[in-house]
Amino acid sequence: MHAAQALANAEANLETAVAHLAQVYGSQAIAADLQIWSSASADICPADKSPPQWQCARWAPDHLLLPEWTDSEKTFVRLVRDVRNAPHRIQVSVDATLNNLQPGAGSRATVQQSLYVPISTSLRNNTDAGQLTSLVLNEQTLTEAKPHCNTQAWQTVFGQLSPQQLEHLSYLQSRNGLSSTTLPTRTVYWIDSPEVWTQSLGTRTSPVVLVFSEAACALRCPSLASHTQVVGTVFFQNQCQAHTMKNWQAGTILGRLGIESQIDSELSMSLLNSISGLSGLSTLQYFDNSQGAFNFEWPVNINASVVQRVAGTWKNAGY
Amino acid sequence: MHLWCNASLAPGKMRATDRGFTLLEALVASALLAFGLSGAIRLSLASLAATQANRNLDMASALAQDLAECWGLQTSQCQNMFVQSTSLQPFSANPHLTFVRTWQVHSIPLQGMPAEHLQELQISVSWQEGSKQPEIQWRQRRANTPLWVGL
Numbered sequence: 001m002h003a004a005q006a007l008a009n010a011e012a013n014l015e016t017a018v019a020h021l022a023q024v025y026g027s028q029a030i031a032a033d034l035q036i037w038s039s040a041s042a043d044i045c046p047a048d049k050s051p052p053q054w055q056c057a058r059w060a061p062d063h064l065l066l067p068e069w070t071d072s073e074k075t076f077v078r079l080v081r082d083v084r085n086a087p088h089r090i091q092v093s094v095d096a097t098l099n100n101l102q103p104g105a106g107s108r109a110t111v112q113q114s115l116y117v118p119i120s121t122s123l124r125n126n127t128d129a130g131q132l133t134s135l136v137l138n139e140q141t142l143t144e145a146k147p148h149c150n151t152q153a154w155q156t157v158f159g160q161l162s163p164q165q166l167e168h169l170s171y172l173q174s175r176n177g178l179s180s181t182t183l184p185t186r187t188v189y190w191i192d193s194p195e196v197w198t199q200s201l202g203t204r205t206s207p208v209v210l211v212f213s214e215a216a217c218a219l220r221c222p223s224l225a226s227h228t229q230v231v232g233t234v235f236f237q238n239q240c241q242a243h244t245m246k247n248w249q250a251g252t253i254l255g256r257l258g259i260e261s262q263i264d265s266e267l268s269m270s271l272l273n274s275i276s277g278l279s280g281l282s283t284l285q286y287f288d289n290s291q292g293a294f295n296f297e298w299p300v301n302i303n304a305s306v307v308q309r310v311a312g313t314w315k316n317a318g319y
Numbered sequence: 320m321h322l323w324c325n326a327s328l329a330p331g332k333m334r335a336t337d338r339g340f341t342l343l344e345a346l347v348a349s350a351l352l353a354f355g356l357s358g359a360i361r362l363s364l365a366s367l368a369a370t371q372a373n374r375n376l377d378m379a380s381a382l383a384q385d386l387a388e389c390w391g392l393q394t395s396q397c398q399n400m401f402v403q404s405t406s407l408q409p410f411s412a413n414p415h416l417t418f419v420r421t422w423q424v425h426s427i428p429l430q431g432m433p434a435e436h437l438q439e440l441q442i443s444v445s446w447q448e449g450s451k452q453p454e455i456q457w458r459q460r461r462a463n464t465p466l467w468v469g470l
Binding site for chain 1: 376377380384387427429430431432436437439455457458459460461462463464465466467468
């Protein structure tokens with residue numbers, strides 16, 4: 001009976017953790033994600049799930065919320081996720097011990113369940129997904145009547161995935177130690193620097209995404225050096241400012257290029273036909289899996305804006 | 320008086336080597352035997368009572384778990400039961416043993432969330448065991464975070 005009560009207590013703790021995560025991710029998902037994972041450490045990770053691919057954090061439960069039979073000193077909640085391949089999917093595991101209010105004091109049990117959290121979104125909901133082209137431009141011209149640049153090109157390339165979400169994914173990978181030299185490699189890069197990009201990144205089996213932010217494109221969007229090759233998606237947030245792409249060159253992009261403005265017709269021709277333009281060789285070739293770096297696995301038609309349990313992941317680890 | 324005697328001896332004559340139990344000895348032995356037997360019987364009875372008590376505890380635990388699982392399942396039958404009542408018909412294992420189940424559902428407040436976001440079910444199962452009325456408590460929690468099962 002004590003074992004059954006320990007299991008019920010562990011389940012109660014798991015439900016409490018799930019409710020708490022749904023609460024904090026429900027309002028400001030990215031801020032909550034930063035706060036919850038701020039204490040992430042390799043020491044907490046299971047033996048087979050270590051950084052830089054895996055991120056692990058210990059959640060300190062609020063004592064007021066704990067079930068009354070829980071020994072708060074010995075009970076803990078561990079959060080584990082794959083920051084590279086599935087940062088939106090968290091495994092929550094609870095190791096709970098009964099306290100002295102119970103005859104079975106000291107009995108412990110562990111249970112776990114996985115959750116989807118809203119820090120990315122499903123690209124399947126992207127209505128433009130069927131019209132993939134290698135070059136995506138924003139044809140909007142800013143006027144006095146319409147002074148604000150829309151995000152047409154961004155939405156075509158990234159669907160409902162927001163710039164804040166992508167920037168956060170980049171931060172997560174960088175903070176967890178992923179880089180172009182680790183195994184596995186880093187796949188998401190959010191770049192604020194206006195410097196010329198000189199690093200070749202990505203492979204057909206492991207494409208990357210590079211976003212040159214508004215800050216990077218403030219004066220002139222950075223070019224990709226002619227010897228660099230990027231496999232995946234490259235995007236420039238230049239806010240409909242076509243002049244920031246003047247004399248720009250792309251190196252070799254195997255995948256998709258998105259620009260939030262128009263570009264010179266000569267550059268466009270040069271890109272699409274892989275010929276040498278005025279600014280050097282720029283090559284752009286379409287590649288099926290260009291979205292691989294940010295197209296995370298989500299169930300079809302799921303509402304990715306709320307926390308949801310992943311079916312079939314509840315597990316009693318026992319003791 | 321002797322328990323054993325030799326017919327060839329004249330009445331009133333006894334050999335120095337005669338052996339046997341005196342009545343007193345027999346009484347003491349019988350008393351000791353009776354004392355030992357009563358102890359063994361008491362032990363057996365206590366053991367039987369303990370076994371029965373454990374069996375009752377197991378039954379009460381199973382009944383509590385059954386109720387807790389029903390709460391977690393959220394079938395319409397279970398939902399109705401927990402909304403409309405706080406007790407079940409007593410469950411009888413035999414004519415002399417009846418288990419009474421009662422429960423309460425509490426909300427655990429989480430800032431900015433509706434009351435049903437996190438709830439706790441507190442179950443109590445009691446039964447009569449001689450002059451005593453043992454009781455066990457059971458706790459279960461449930462978050463209303465949805466489970467994605469597809470459309």
